[in-house]
Amino acid sequence: MHEMGIASSVIEAVRVEVTRHPGARASKVGLRLGEWAGVDVESLRFCLEVLVKGTELEPLALEIDFRPQGSELDIAYLELED
Amino acid sequence: MERVAIERKVLSENDRIAQALREQFARCGTLVLNCISSPGSGKTSLLERTLQGFSPETRVAVVTGDIQTDNDARRLARFGFPVRQITTAGACHLDARMVEKSLDGWDLGRLDLLLIENVGNLVCPTSYDLGEESKIVILSVTEGDDKPLKYPGAFAKSRLMVLNKIDLLPYVPFDMEAARRNARSIHPDIEIIETSCTAGNGLDSWRQWIAERMRLAAGSPSHA
Numbered sequence: 384m385h386e387m388g389i390a391s392s393v394i395e396a397v398r399v400e401v402t403r404h405p406g407a408r409a410s411k412v413g414l415r416l417g418e419w420a421g422v423d424v425e426s427l428r429f430c431l432e433v434l435v436k437g438t439e440l441e442p443l444a445l446e447i448d449f450r451p452q453g454s455e456l457d458i459a460y461l462e463l464e465d
Numbered sequence: 466m467e468r469v470a471i472e473r474k475v476l477s478e479n480d481r482i483a484q485a486l487r488e489q490f491a492r493c494g495t496l497v498l499n500c501i502s503s504p505g506s507g508k509t510s511l512l513e514r515t516l517q518g519f520s521p522e523t524r525v526a527v528v529t530g531d532i533q534t535d536n537d538a539r540r541l542a543r544f545g546f547p548v549r550q551i552t553t554a555g556a557c558h559l560d561a562r563m564v565e566k567s568l569d570g571w572d573l574g575r576l577d578l579l580l581i582e583n584v585g586n587l588v589c590p591t592s593y594d595l596g597e598e599s600k601i602v603i604l605s606v607t608e609g610d611d612k613p614l615k616y617p618g619a620f621a622k623s624r625l626m627v628l629n630k631i632d633l634l635p636y637v638p639f640d641m642e643a644a645r646r647n648a649r650s651i652h653p654d655i656e657i658i659e660t661s662c663t664a665g666n667g668l669d670s671w672r673q674w675i676a677e678r679m680r681l682a683a684g685s686p687s688h689a
């Protein structure tokens with residue numbers, strides 16, 4: 384139920400990172416998500432899609448590295464292209 | 466294409482505030498317990514019984530979170546200890562900033578125990594560190610003995626599982642041994658206490674558990 388908040392934090396972090404690379408646009412964000420993080424993967428994907436739609440970030444690919452028995456909830460990397 | 470490593474926790478802002486709270490609690494020697502369960506498992510009932518057992522000079526306070534209403538705060542305030550309600554207006558969990566704000570004006574140096582009742586939800590609260598010393602998960606026997614397997618996060622992160630409403634065991638097909646086994650399959654060292662808040666079973670063990678943690682918190686090296 385709080386996936387929208389999580390997704391907003393991810394998008395915010397992506398925007399911050401993009402401003403550090405003038406002229407580049409974000410093409411993909413990589414997350415690390417533990418089974419015990421309390422976040423539903425499908426719901427998080429959906430929320431990110433909704434937040435990206437119609438913005439300068441669209442299209443933004445998403446890769447989730449799902450960790451069984453982990454508690455991670457991290458932004459691992461961002462892919463940029465010129 | 467260029468890949469830049471970010472390696473940042475999504476909830477880094479929450480974690481930062483929680484860590485500052487944890488340090489403050491440790492400095493003040495305040496034991497903070499974060500109680501998590503589904504709606505209706507008995508968080509408020511357990512806290513009511515806990516407060517009821519304390520002598521008036523006990524330095525305890527409660528912060529209770531709900532999406533709507535201050536019903537729980539009113540139930541808990543009857544025992545004469547300081548109680549504050551956090552109404553999250555839709556959020557399914559407490560976060561560290563809400564807790565920080567709710568403490569405004571309280572002198573932690575004069576509190577030995579702070580009990581936090583999280584919003585009734587077995588999933589979302591587990592993502593948000595509140596600076597607590599321990600999380601406690603409450604599971605009532607009417608919810609089913611498979612819940613530790615279905616909602617592993619809460620059980621993985623809690624030091625203690627309280628199995629509540631054991632007075633109802635004659636009426637529901639709940640296998641206590643399976644519940645314990647399931648919880649331990651997620652978290653082998655989880656401590657377990659069985660209670661009935663209505664009949665009173667197990668409340669002495671629960672109070673002893675808190676007293677022991679309070680002793681440890683008061684005696685911890687970071688206590689100024």
Ligand SMILES: Nc1nc2c(ncn2[C@@H]2O[C@H](COP(=O)(O)OP(=O)(O)OP(=O)(O)O)[C@@H](O)[C@H]2O)c(=O)[nH]1
Binds near residue numbers: 585629
């Ligand atoms: N039979 C029985 N009923 C209990 C027990 N503990 C709590 N209840 C009842 O369960 C219901 C819910 O208890 P609460 O203490 O309000 O539960 P809660 O977890 O605080 O609920 P929320 O704050 O709404 O998430 C109440 O009607 C309690 O009287 C118990 O040990 N046995």
Ligand SMILES: [Mg+2]
Binds near residue numbers: 508509510537582
């Ligand atoms: Mg309650």
